[in-house]
Amino acid sequence: MSTYKNRLSLTGLVLLAGTACGGGEAPVIADGIPESLEAFELRDLESVDAVEAVGFTGPGDTPFKVQQRTTQIGAFPCTSCHTEGEASLASVRSRAQRTLSPNQAPATAADPSALRGAHQNIQPGHPSTSGGQCATCHSSTNLEELVLQNGTTASLDEAYRLCSGCHYQQADDWAGGAHGKRLAGWKGERVVMSCTQCHNPHAPAFDQRIPFPGPSIPRTGKIPTGAPHS
Amino acid sequence: MNRREMTFDDVLQYVGQEQINAKAPQGPTAGVARSQAGGCGGTCSSQAPVMPGRTASEATMAAVGAARVAPPFPGDVPGALKPEENTILQKTVGRRKALGMLFGGIAAGSQAACTGIGASEEEKEAKLLEWQEYFKGNFRLMSDEEKTKTISRLERLAELRQGTDVNIKATPAQPGVEYGYAFNISKCKGYRNCVDACIKENNLDRKTGTQFIRIFEMEDGEIDLHDANADFQHQVPAEGHFYMGTQCFQCANPPCVDVCPVGATWQEPDGITVIDYDWCIGCRYCLAACPYWARRFNWSEPEVPAVEVNPNQHYLGNRSRKKGVVEKCTFCVQRSREGRLPACAEACPTGARVFGNVLDPNSEIRWVLENKRVFRLKEELGTEPRFWYFMD
Numbered sequence: 001m002s003t004y005k006n007r008l009s010l011t012g013l014v015l016l017a018g019t020a021c022g023g024g025e026a027p028v029i030a031d032g033i034p035e036s037l038e039a040f041e042l043r044d045l046e047s048v049d050a051v052e053a054v055g056f057t058g059p060g061d062t063p064f065k066v067q068q069r070t071t072q073i074g075a076f077p078c079t080s081c082h083t084e085g086e087a088s089l090a091s092v093r094s095r096a097q098r099t100l101s102p103n104q105a106p107a108t109a110a111d112p113s114a115l116r117g118a119h120q121n122i123q124p125g126h127p128s129t130s131g132g133q134c135a136t137c138h139s140s141t142n143l144e145e146l147v148l149q150n151g152t153t154a155s156l157d158e159a160y161r162l163c164s165g166c167h168y169q170q171a172d173d174w175a176g177g178a179h180g181k182r183l184a185g186w187k188g189e190r191v192v193m194s195c196t197q198c199h200n201p202h203a204p205a206f207d208q209r210i211p212f213p214g215p216s217i218p219r220t221g222k223i224p225t226g227a228p229h230s
Numbered sequence: 231m232n233r234r235e236m237t238f239d240d241v242l243q244y245v246g247q248e249q250i251n252a253k254a255p256q257g258p259t260a261g262v263a264r265s266q267a268g269g270c271g272g273t274c275s276s277q278a279p280v281m282p283g284r285t286a287s288e289a290t291m292a293a294v295g296a297a298r299v300a301p302p303f304p305g306d307v308p309g310a311l312k313p314e315e316n317t318i319l320q321k322t323v324g325r326r327k328a329l330g331m332l333f334g335g336i337a338a339g340s341q342a343a344c345t346g347i348g349a350s351e352e353e354k355e356a357k358l359l360e361w362q363e364y365f366k367g368n369f370r371l372m373s374d375e376e377k378t379k380t381i382s383r384l385e386r387l388a389e390l391r392q393g394t395d396v397n398i399k400a401t402p403a404q405p406g407v408e409y410g411y412a413f414n415i416s417k418c419k420g421y422r423n424c425v426d427a428c429i430k431e432n433n434l435d436r437k438t439g440t441q442f443i444r445i446f447e448m449e450d451g452e453i454d455l456h457d458a459n460a461d462f463q464h465q466v467p468a469e470g471h472f473y474m475g476t477q478c479f480q481c482a483n484p485p486c487v488d489v490c491p492v493g494a495t496w497q498e499p500d501g502i503t504v505i506d507y508d509w510c511i512g513c514r515y516c517l518a519a520c521p522y523w524a525r526r527f528n529w530s531e532p533e534v535p536a537v538e539v540n541p542n543q544h545y546l547g548n549r550s551r552k553k554g555v556v557e558k559c560t561f562c563v564q565r566s567r568e569g570r571l572p573a574c575a576e577a578c579p580t581g582a583r584v585f586g587n588v589l590d591p592n593s594e595i596r597w598v599l600e601n602k603r604v605f606r607l608k609e610e611l612g613t614e615p616r617f618w619y620f621m622d
Contacts, residue, residue: 060592173622177584177594178414178602186586186593187569198581206467206580212422214461216439 048183050191054158056175064175064190067183067197068157070144076156078143122202127166137162137201156196163195326365356390359383368493369400369506369545381545388550396541398549401567403500409480409561409616410501410588410595411575412604416622417582418473420445420466427577428477431562432548433540435532442526442559443477443574455607475582476607477574478503478524478559479615486516486525495556500567501616502560504546512554521608522615525558561585588616 050065058064070076124133139145145153149165164171173179174192181198183191195201349357366372366380381398388396425443434440446458450470458474467473484503487495494509495516517525531553543549544564551557562572566585570576575583586595598604602620609615 058592059594059597062592169622173602176597176601177586178412178598178620179417179581179622181578181581182571182594185568185570186566186595190594198579206419208465208467209421211420211445211463211466212426213439214422214425214463215441215444 048191050183051157053160053175053192054154055161056164056171058190059176062190064192066157066160066192066194069159069194069196070156072197073156076144082143124202126202126204157194159196159201160194163201326367352390356387359387359390363387363508366508368509370493370496377545384545384549392539392550393536394539394541396539396543396549398543398545399564400545401564403498403502404567405499406589407587408501408589409566410586410599411480411561411572411617412584412595412598412602413475413617413619414582414584414621415472415474415619417580418445418475418578419580419582420447420462420468420471420473421579423577423579424475424574424583427573428559430538431540431565431573432559433532433534433543433550435528435530435551436535436538437533438530440526440528440532440557442524443475444523446474446476447471448474474619475574476522476524477617478561479522479607479613479617480559480561482614482616483612485519485521485613489515489519491515498546498563502546502563502566503558504560504563505556505558506546507549507551507555507557510555512556514556516556521611521613525556527556528553 049068049071051068053064053066056064127136134140135147137146139147139153142153144156146156146159146162147153148162154161160171160174164174170179174195177192180195181193183193199206363380363383367376369377372380377400381400384398385396388394422443422445425441425445428434428443429436429441432442434442444460446455446460447462447466447468448455448458448471450472452458455474455476462468480497480501480503482497482501484497487497487503490496491513492509492511494511495503495505497503512527514527517523517527528551532551534550539550540548542564544560544567547560547563562570562574566572571585572583575585584594584598586593588595588599590596598620599618604618604620606615606618
C-alpha cells in the first residue's frame with residue numbers, strides 16, 4: 001500500500017470519546033488533515049480501496065466510487081480494543097488482550113502503548129446544534145456504524161451519507177465534482193475521496209498553518225531589494 | 231518555414247568555398263579562403279566552440295575535406311553520419327540539414343585534432359550531440375523519426391551533462407480532448423501545496439526560485455489583484471481574506487502566440503499553449519504580451535539538483551530548459567495527456583482545483599461550468615482563458 005495510506009492512518013480518525021478509556025498519557029494519535037499530502041506523486045487506483053457511492057451519482061447521472069475509510073482508520077476494527085457485542089462502548093479489553101489492527105502504521109505497531117488514551121484528543125462540539133454528543137453520529141450499540149438522521153445506520157465508509165444530511169449543498173457539489181478531490185486522474189473511472197478523508201469529523205474546519213515559500217519575484221519583473229515586497 | 235532545398239555544392243558555395251569545388255580538397259591545409267566566408271562567418275565563429283590550436287577556417291576545411299574524401303566521421307557515435315550518407319553530394323538536402331552536417335564535420339574535425347589533450351570520449355560525444363541538437367528543426371515540422379532522434383539525443387545529453395536518467399515523451403494531444411481548469415476561491419486556503427508540487431514536477435529552477443503559480447491573498451470583497459499580496463508568509467488562511475491562484479490560463483486566443491516572431495510557441499489541439507525550448511530565441515515578446523504574467527524567462531542556466539529531477543518528462547513540458555529561453559505552465563502536459571491530473575490539482579489539500587475535459591459532458595469541469603457561478607480573469611481582453619474561477 002502506498003505511503004499515502006500510511007500517512008493517513010497515522011493521523012487516522014479514532015472512534016468515540018469513550019468514557020472507559022483510561023490512561024493519563026498524552027494522546028498520540030491525532031485527528032485532523034495531514035500536514036502535507038505529497039499528493040502529486042502518482043496515486044494509482046490499484047492502491048486505492050473504493051466502493052460504489054450510495055445514494056449519489058456524478059455528472060450525467062453516472063455512478064462513481066468513494067475511497068474507503070475503514071482501511072485507513074488506525075485502530076479499526078474497534079474490537080481490537082473494545083469487546084464485541086452490545087454495550088461494547090463501556091467495555092474495554094485489558095491492555096494485554098488488545099490486538100493490533102492491520103491498518104496501523106509500523107510506528108504504532110512497534111509501540112502498542114501509543115494507543116493509550118486514543119480518543120482523548122477528540123473535542124466534542126460538532127455538530128454544534130445538537131451539542132456534539134458522540135451518539136449524535138455514532139451508534140451506541142455498534143461502534144463500527146454511524147447512525148443517520150433518519151435512524152438507519154451506515155458504514156464508516158459511507159460517512160458522506162451522514163454528512164449530507166446537514167451539508168446538502170456541499171454534498172451536491174461533491175457528487176458533481178466542485179467539492180472534494182478526485183483520485184488518480186481526470187479520465188477513466190471516477191474515484192473520489194470521502195468527506196472524512198479531508199475533514200476531521202470532530203472538528204471539520206481546516207487549520208491555519210505556515211504556507212510553502214512564496215515567489216522570489218511576486219508580481220512584476222522587479223527583483224526585491226531586501227525590503228519587504230508588496 | 232523557409233525550407234529552400236539546396237544541394238551540397240550549394241552549401242559549399244554558401245560558406246564561400248568555390249575554389250575547392252574545382253580541385254579535390256587535400257585536408258586541413260586546403261583551407262585558406264575561410265576568412266572570405268559570407269553568410270555564415272560571424273555565426274560560426276561565435277557559436278562554434280572552435281578547439282584551441284585551430285582556426286575556424288582550418289576546422290571548416292577539415293570538415294569539408296572529410297565529407298568529400300570519405301569517412302573520418304565518427305560512425306560509432308549515435309546520430310552521427312554514416313558512410314553511406316556521404317552520397318549526399320548528389321542529393322538535395324535542406325539548408326538546415328546541410329549546415330548541420332557541415333558543422334557536425336567541424337566538430338568531428340576539431341575533436342580529431344584535440345584528441346589526447348584532455349577531451350574524454352564522453353565529452354566528445356556530448357559535444358557532437360549538442361551540435362546535432364543545435365541544427366534540428368522546429369518541433370512542429372519534425373517527422374516522427376526526427377522526433378525520436380532528438381529525444382534520444384536529449385536523453386543521452388541529460389545523462390552525460392546532468393547525470394540524470396530521464397524519459398522524454400512527445401505524447402501528442404488526445405483526440406476529442408480540450409482541457410479546462412476551475413479554481414474555487416471559496417476553498418483555497420493559501421497553503422501553496424500546489425506551488426511546491428509544481429516546482430518539483432516541472433523541474434523549475436531552484437537557484438532563482440522560479441514559480442509558475444502565484445497565490446494572491448485578497449481582502450474579502452476585494453477583486454483587484456493590484457492590491458493583493460502574492461508573497462505572504464504567515465499563518466494561513468488569514469482572517470478576513472480569501473485566496474486566488476493564477477498561472478498560465480492556456481488562453482484560447484493567446485496573445486503570447488501571436489507575438490512570437492519565430493513560431494516557437496503555439497497552441498496545441500487540446501488547448502495547451504506550449505513552447506519549443508530549442509526554437510525560442512529569448513526575445514521575451516510573449517512575456518510582454520501576456521496580460522497574466524504567466525511566462526517566465528531563464529536569465530541564467532536553470533539549476534535542479536540531479537536527485538530532484540523529475541525523470542518523467544515531455545518534450546513540450548518539463549524537460550530541462552536552458553539559459554535564455556521562456557517557459558510556462560503547460561497544465562503538466564506530461565501528466566494530463568496520460569489522463570492524470572496536473573500536479574497542482576493533485577496536490578491541493580483543499581480540493582479547490584478542478585481539472586478535466588470540457589468536451590466531455592459528464593466531466594467534473596463541465597459540471598462546475600454548468601452549475602456554479604464562474605468568471606474569468608480580465609475577460610474583457612478577449613483572451614478566452616481556459617481557466618475559470620468559481621465559488622461555493
